[in-house]
Amino acid sequence: MTPGDTANPRAERIERWVTVVTVVLPLAATVWAVVLGWRRWVEPRDLAAAGAMYVATVLGITVGFHRLFTHKAFKCGPVLRAALGIAGSMASQGPLLFWVACHRRHHRHSDTELDPHSPRPHGAGARGVLLGWWHAHVGWMFAHRPENYFRLVNDLVRDPVALAVHRGYFLWVAAGLVLPGAVCAAVAGDGAAFWSGFLWGGLVRMFVVHHVTWSVNSICHVAGSRPFATDDGSRNNAFIAVLSLGEGWHNNHHAFPSSARHGFVWWQVDPSYLLLRLLQAAGLVRDIRTPPPAARVAAAGRASAPIAALPE
Ligand SMILES: [Zn+2]
Numbered sequence: 172m173t174p175g176d177t178a179n180p181r182a183e184r185i186e187r188w189v190t191v192v193t194v195v196l197p198l199a200a201t202v203w204a205v206v207l208g209w210r211r212w213v214e215p216r217d218l219a220a221a222g223a224m225y226v227a228t229v230l231g232i233t234v235g236f237h238r239l240f241t242h243k244a245f246k247c248g249p250v251l252r253a254a255l256g257i258a259g260s261m262a263s264q265g266p267l268l269f270w271v272a273c274h275r276r277h278h279r280h281s282d283t284e285l286d287p288h289s290p291r292p293h294g295a296g297a298r299g300v301l302l303g304w305w306h307a308h309v310g311w312m313f314a315h316r317p318e319n320y321f322r323l324v325n326d327l328v329r330d331p332v333a334l335a336v337h338r339g340y341f342l343w344v345a346a347g348l349v350l351p352g353a354v355c356a357a358v359a360g361d362g363a364a365f366w367s368g369f370l371w372g373g374l375v376r377m378f379v380v381h382h383v384t385w386s387v388n389s390i391c392h393v394a395g396s397r398p399f400a401t402d403d404g405s406r407n408n409a410f411i412a413v414l415s416l417g418e419g420w421h422n423n424h425h426a427f428p429s430s431a432r433h434g435f436v437w438w439q440v441d442p443s444y445l446l447l448r449l450l451q452a453a454g455l456v457r458d459i460r461t462p463p464p465a466a467r468v469a470a471a472g473r474a475s476a477p478i479a480a481l482p483e
């Protein structure tokens with residue numbers, strides 16, 4: 172997939188099959204691992220590999236794909252940009268430019284007909300609400316058609332690091348599956364240990380990361396608090412914020428999209444922002460954009476009136 176592709180039947184077939192495999196394979200592997208493989212097929216090293224890969228790939232999405240490449244909320248050198256892009260690609264949520272284009276469109280048209288994954292009800296009653304939620308969570312990927320998304324990402328097309336990460340997508344996804352298997356085999360000193368590491372650190376981890384990230388699209392536009400009166404349905408949801416390493420403060424994010432910090436007050440946990448502060452202290456990250464002080468007051472619930480959102 173390259174920027175500039177236009178819809179055609181072959182591209183459509185390929186995208187559909189990639190979507191089916193991306194959604195169904197980790198799901199099937201997780202059901203198999205939990206139902207049939209538990210006790211026989213999992214060792215502490217497999218769970219450790221899954222945990223490490225979870226943190227690395229979620230941070231690749233939150234810090235890399237989202238806060239760096241989509242919103243330009245901070246700056247860093249090409250090696251760190253590449254590392255964050257590769258870690259995000261290992262989450263298997265689509266090639267970098269595709270992900271950024273979808274997310275920029277989501278901000279531009281939040282909860283309107285042009286939003287690719289709004290949970291607006293699809294029909295009347297509880298069934299319509301459920302169908303809308305399902306569309307936002309996973310259904311939208313099956314409804315999506317290949318498109319020319321060049322205009323949404325033309326800054327990244329001119330960025331050789333972003334373009335290399337984008338073009339290597341399937342290689343990075345494969346590496347994200349093989350790496351935990353190889354580490355487990357090395358730790359165990361037994362080649363057979365590769366497969367349980369591959370299963371838990373690769374496919375099961377991928378399944379969990381998928382649904383946590385997708386919950387930001389679905390749950391965080393339906394359930395939670397709204398300290399900022401944005402023009403969309405975005406919500407702050409503490410449960411999703413913990414699981415997604417800070418992305419669940421989604422109403423804060425829609426109010427201030429270019430802020431690298433999503434948790435505005437001390438109790439709004441935001442490990443992704445914490446990582447950025449650590450990288451800044453190490454001299455690897457600079458120009459971190461943060462919300463104005465008034466936003467922190469509003470997020471803490473002490474503002475009587477919503478404050479204006481910053482331009483993206
Ligand atoms: Zn949103």
Ligand SMILES: [Zn+2]
Nearest residue numbers: 274278424428
């Ligand atoms: Zn965003």
